[in-house]
Amino acid sequence: MKHRDLGVLDQDVLLFGGPYGNRQALDAVFASAQAAGIPADHVICTGDIVAYCGAPAACVAAVRASGCAVLAGNCEVQLAQGAPDCGCGFDEGTTCDRLSVAWYAYAQTQLDVAERMWMAELPDVLSFVHHGQRYGVLHGGVSDVARFIWATDGEAVFAQEWAALEAVTGPVDAVIAGHSGLPFVRQTTRGPWINAGVIGMPPHDGAPQTRFAVLRAGQVRIEALEYDVQGACDDMTAAGLPSEYRDALKSGYWPSEDVLPAALRVAVSDRG
Numbered sequence: 249m250k251h252r253d254l255g256v257l258d259q260d261v262l263l264f265g266g267p268y269g270n271r272q273a274l275d276a277v278f279a280s281a282q283a284a285g286i287p288a289d290h291v292i293c294t295g296d297i298v299a300y301c302g303a304p305a306a307c308v309a310a311v312r313a314s315g316c317a318v319l320a321g322n323c324e325v326q327l328a329q330g331a332p333d334c335g336c337g338f339d340e341g342t343t344c345d346r347l348s349v350a351w352y353a354y355a356q357t358q359l360d361v362a363e364r365m366w367m368a369e370l371p372d373v374l375s376f377v378h379h380g381q382r383y384g385v386l387h388g389g390v391s392d393v394a395r396f397i398w399a400t401d402g403e404a405v406f407a408q409e410w411a412a413l414e415a416v417t418g419p420v421d422a423v424i425a426g427h428s429g430l431p432f433v434r435q436t437t438r439g440p441w442i443n444a445g446v447i448g449m450p451p452h453d454g455a456p457q458t459r460f461a462v463l464r465a466g467q468v469r470i471e472a473l474e475y476d477v478q479g480a481c482d483d484m485t486a487a488g489l490p491s492e493y494r495d496a497l498k499s500g501y502w503p504s505e506d507v508l509p510a511a512l513r514v515a516v517s518d519r520g
Contacts, residue, residue: 249372249373249390249416250370250371250372250373251371251372251373251374251375251416251417252317252319252371252373252374252375253374253375253376253417254289254292254317254374254375254376255376255377256376256377256378257289257290257376257377257378258377258378258379259286259287259290260284260285260286260290260462260463260464261286261290261291261292261376261378261462261463261464262277262280262281262284262286262290262291262292262460262461262462262463263292263294263424263442263444263460263461263462263463263468264277264291264292264293264294264444264445264446264447264460264461265293265294265295265296265321265387265426265427265443265444265445265446265447266294266295266296266299266321266426266427266429266445266446266447266448266449267293267296267297267298267307267311267446267447267448268296268297268298268299268300268301268307268446268447268448268449269297269298269299269300269301269302269303269304269307269351269355269448269483270300270301270303270307270447270448270449270475270480270497271301271303271306271307271310271479271480271483272475272476272477272479272480272483273447273448273458273473273475273480274307274310274311274447274448275310275475276447276473276474276475276476277447277460277473277475278291278310278314278316280460280471280473284462286462288314288315288316289315289316289317291314291316291317292316292317292318292374292376292385292424293311293316293317293318293319294319294321294385294386294387294424294425294426294427294444295318295319295320295321295322295323295324295370295387295426295427296321296322296323296324296387296426296427296446296448297311297318297321297323297324298323298324298327298355298359299323299334299351299355299448300347300351300448300449300484300489300493301351301448301449301480301483301484301489301493301497302354302480302482302483302484302485302486302487302489303480303483303487304354304355304358304359305358305359305360305363308359308363308366308367312366317374318370319370319371319372319373319374319385319386319387320367320370320371320372320387320393321387321388321393321426321427322334322335322336322387322388322393322394322427323335323352323355324367324370325367325393326352327355327356327359327364327367328364328365328367328368329368330364333348333349333352334348334352335393335394336348336394336507337392337394338506338507339506342504342506343492343503343504343506344503344504344506344507345506347490347492347493347503347504350489350490351489351490351493354487354488354489372386372387372390372393372416373385373386373390373413373416373417375417375418375420378463378466379465379466380466381421381422381466382418382419382420382421382422383420383421383422383423383424383463384413384414384417384420384422384423384424385423385424385425386409386413386423386424386425386426387425387426387427388425388426388427388428389409389412389425390409390412390413390415390416391408391409391412393427394427395409395427396427396428396507397409397425397427397428397441397443398428398430398432398508398509398512399430399432399434399443399512400509400511400512401509403436403437406423406434406436406438406441407436407437407438409423410423410436410438410441420439421439422439422440422441422442423439423440423441423442424442424443424444425441425442425443425444426443426444426445426446428443428507429445429446429449429451429452429502430443430445430451430452430512431443431444431445431451431459431461431470433468433470440468442461442463442468444459444460444461444470445458445459445460445461445470446458446459447459447460447473447475449493449496449497449502450496450497450500450501452500452501452502452505452508452512452514453500453501453514454499454500454501454514454519454520455500456477456497456498456499456500457472457473457474457500458472458473458475459471459472459473460473477497477498480497481494481497481498484497492504501514501519
């Protein structure tokens, strides 16, 4: 695995995941960093620059130009390898599996060789020191880049991935992750496990705002992100992508709960 150490980052650190090809959300999170006085070298993306939305190439270009730190999500790994799917491991025939065929095929047509080569060189994990604490950053898991880890998972899940991460980075006091799409902070026996959420898709809560996180003086805060939702939907329409994820941007509810554990599913009767 490729590991990049970012050194000491003692100013505020902005953490975000999953731009998902949503250029409007990406512009908004970079604007949030600028407004808060957070420099580009204190901004970290947990991967999946490209996925459900309609501006994959523009998002890759914006991330590269920004100077932020970024690691490889499963989408970057798969696109760099020219793989036939996104590598999320969706069960065959499920809604997520069906919809991923369309957006992944579109992304394949939009990215050139240079962009794929850049993805191939991205680190798998990052580390940095913030106010005396050492943080490790991964996408889904170390054992599997596309592993879905949820706030409701058992302690053994976190212990396994924590140990796997430390085998690459050395000891860490906290872990920052992405991939699952739902932000959370879980206090494990080893320390805090922080999922910063994703900016490209809402966290299945019935509102269009997406999420990022800010690490300030050793404390993390999950923030809501306002962005031009209609602009992102228009990009998806222009790209000819299926309507389900476009509708999700507006409704705040995912088109499927296939990947969610039962405890995190939302009853249809509870949806506005």
